[in-house]
Amino acid sequence: MNIIVCIKQVPGSNKAEVDPVTGVLKRDGNDTKMNPYDLYAVETAVRLKEQSGGKVSVITMGPPSAESVIREAFAMGADEGFILTDRKFAGADVLATSYTISQGIKMAGEYDLILCGKQTTDGDTAQVGPEISEYLNIPCIANVTSIEEIGDKGLTVLMDMQTAIEKCFIEYPCLVSVDKDIFLPRLPSYVKMKASKDQKINFITYEDLPDKDETKVGLNGSPTKVQRIFPPSVNDKRELFSGTAEEMTETVLTKLKENKFI
Amino acid sequence: MSYKAFEKTDYENLLKIINDDERVLYGEEINEEYSHDELGGTHSVPDAVVKALTTEEVSAVMKYAYDNVIPVTVRGSGTGLVGACVPVMGGIVLDMSGMNKVLELDEENLTITVEPGMLLMELAAYVEENGFFYPPDPGEKTATIGGNISTNAGGMRAVKYGVTRDYVRGLTVVLPNGEVLNLGGKVVKNSSGFDLKNLIVGSEGLLAVITKCVLKLMPLPKKTVSLLIPFKSLHAAIETVPKIIRSKAIPTAVEFMEREVIKDSETYLGTAFPDKSGDAYLILKFDGNSKQEIESLYDNVASICLENGAMDVLISDTDERDESIWKPRGSFLEAIKSSTTYMDEVDIVVPRNRIAEVVKYCMEISEQIKIRIKSFGHAGDGNLHIYILKDDLSDTEWEKRMKAAMKLLYEKARELGGKVSGEHGIGFAKREYLHESSHKTEMELMRGIKAVFDPKNILNPGKIV
Structure with a gap:
């Protein structure tokens, strides 16, 4: 099975800080990592390869420095890497990103399965995976918590619908975005890292794309306009209740009703 | 030395000193927790518990105990393993967990002054938020700093940074007779007579009650990387350690663990360990200011491990990955206990x-x-x-x-x-094992020191000496 995994480089720290004056996300250029949710996708891909053979390719869009997440995927067991990088791709929203990546995937060769993480820790939209499948005109299932069976024609998976778990069959080629904890991601291997040290990575620029349409990439291709970024307000108002368990339960219940939480 | 039998009037007198009936416990009010520590091998219920909030209160309680010859045992979080906080002779337990505030962060002298009841994890979080680093890192993060100082706890970063003693600059202590003393201070160097501060460090509450601690801080390293290294056998893993040390690489930590203990921790925590290939593992941790700098530090060590039978060297360089290996490591004691x-x-x-x-x-x-x-x-x-x-x-x-x-x-x-x-x-x-292992004169000197500090033997009697 040939699998392509979409990955992204995100800020290394989980504590994103927004400059309250300029509204710009404070980024430390040196401190980056692979989007933690993508680790589950890479792990899933490598396990499928270990079980049924084939090849795992990873693809990302970003600055040339995003090479580090490709190398990290090699150290986890990926075989091939692609980076979509061009000034023209900068400022892309989910739509332009999905379009650009779908173009890159068309250049990455034959595939049976595309795997994505659930969402990223910096954008948090969880939309890029499904949108890529639209551009590639292939079926897609999101929130996959388990792969039940790897068939010749497709996969049987469990999909988390929040109120129910649905068992689905999806035909190849397809896109699956996997949920957190589908498998515990392995740690990158030093041995694999050394072995893949000189491995070539395929850089794809705007000029290489099969469909060169500037209105579909980068800021030009992004209908989403960011008006303002601000840190979420933090409410640290606290109230301490005392009394017997019964009294406190009553107080909490009244409070919740007053505030229309229940 | 015989002690005064603790009576209700003693409780009433303590209550007068503290003037808060929620902070002086007597008889039935005393929770069973106060009778043992984490391992629970030593049991003895105190006659009274005083939850102190200030140096003055500690001083007043000590003076009362001294005048009336009542034993006093100091207690932090009760996470000890050798019964040091258990009042084996009864009397008063002085619970220091309420004295848990940061008093001062001195960025010019690189020190922090805290009360002894502050938890290790609270201290670590506080200094890190301010860009500083308190290197001692014992596994039990809910232990108090006072407890760490009293046992001279070492922890995982001792390989590179040393132990708690190396980070105690000054102590405010209350002597058994109630007198308050400041030992050491914010000074970096000190050749001014016997180092009494360092006698208090590691004295397990036998010499004085610590009420304020001045601790040395370091700048926070920007980055850490841990290596999880699977080996086929514990023997192969452990034999590699001296070779790592000899290579002059200075990891902050070198820990070893067996598959079986990892399995216990998986059961205990309900989470999986990220690797199953080895029967034994070494975990190494490196710190520095950039990924590149740390990579150059561990490159040689990784080669040494591979030459000595390591199956691979797995790299943990993000918070999520660190948690997946260090959280199990932190749970081993509890995990084994539950097995x-x-x-x-x-x-x-x-x-x-x-x-x-x-x-x-x-x-x-x-x-x-x-x-x-x-x-x-x-x-x-x-x-x-x-x-x-x-x-x-x-x-x-x-x-x-x-x-x-x-x-x-x-x-x-x-x-x-x-x-x-x-x-x-x-x-x-x-105690028995210390006495067997130490020279007679060494034990006599310890007893002599104890007698100088505590002539009536009221502070934590029945321990060490």
Whole structure:
């Protein structure tokens, strides 16, 4: 099975800080990592390869420095890497990103399965995976918590619908975005890292794309306009209740009703 | 020395001193928790508990106890393992956990002044938020700083940064007669007579009550990377450690662990460990200012491990990955505890190039005495945590086999030039072994020092000496 995994480089720290004056996300250029949710996708891909053979390719869009997440995927067991990088791709929203990546995937060769993480820790939209499948005109299932069976024609998976778990069959080629904890991601291997040290990575620029349409990439291709970024307000108002368990339960219940939480 | 029998009037007098009936407990009000520590091998209920909030209160309570010859035992979080905070002679337990505030962060002198009841995890979080680093890192993060100082706890970063003692600059202490003294201070150097501050560090509450601690800080390293290194056998893993040390690389931590203990922790935590390939593992941690700098530090170490039979070297360089390996490591004590009916511990420390011998010896005596023994610990600094497990043994059989195993282990430590305790202390439970392992004169000097500080022997009597 040939699998392509979409990955992204995100800020290394989980504590994103927004400059309250300029509204710009404070980024430390040196401190980056692979989007933690993508680790589950890479792990899933490598396990499928270990079980049924084939090849795992990873693809990302970003600055040339995003090479580090490709190398990290090699150290986890990926075989091939692609980076979509061009000034023209900068400022892309989910739509332009999905379009650009779908173009890159068309250049990455034959595939049976595309795997994505659930969402990223910096954008948090969880939309890029499904949108890529639209551009590639292939079926897609999101929130996959388990792969039940790897068939010749497709996969049987469990999909988390929040109120129910649905068992689905999806035909190849397809896109699956996997949920957190589908498998515990392995740690990158030093041995694999050394072995893949000189491995070539395929850089794809705007000029290489099969469909060169500037209105579909980068800021030009992004209908989403960011008006303002601000840190979420933090409410640290606290109230301490005392009394017997019964009294406190009553107080909490009244409070919740007053505030229309229940 | 005989102590005054604690009476209701003593309680009333303590209540007058503290003037808050929620902070002076007597009789039925005393929670069972106050009668033991985390390991629970030593039991004794105090006559009264005082939850102190200020140095003045501690001083007043000590003066009262001194005048009336009532034993006083100081207690932090009660996470000790040798019964040091258990009031074996009854009397008053002085609960310091309410004195838990940061008093000052001095960025010019790189010190922080805290009250002794502050928890290690609170201290670590506080200084890190401010860009500083308090290197001592004992596994039990809910221990208090006062407790850490009292046992001179070491922890995982001792390989590179040393132990708690190396970070105590000054102490405010209350002597058994109630007198308040400031020892040491914010000074970096000090050649002014005997170092009494350092006598207090590691004295397990026998000499004075610590009420304020001035601790040394360092700048926070920007980045850390841990290596999880699977080996086919514990022997192969542990044999590699001296070679790592000899390579002059300075990891902050070198820990070893066995598959079986990892499995216990998976059951205990309900989370999976990120690798299953090895029967034993080393975990190494490096710190520095960038990924590149750290990579250059561990490159040679990784090669050494691979040359010595490591199956791979796995890299943990993000918070999520660190959590997946260090959280299990932090849970080992509790995990092993939950895998058996009862256990006792040995915390010996040997010169670090001898650690493989001790680990091998544990396996041998486990076979020989027919008792389950599990170990893990700080391979990089020679300090082992060995747990002897009761499982289904009868009480008499357990007592017999456990004592036999302990005797052999302490003898081995002595033979290898080691010590009875690396960081857990002596307290009540390890007294006998300390006395056997130490020179007579050494013990006499300790008793002499105790008598100078505490002529009436009211502070934590029945411990160490």
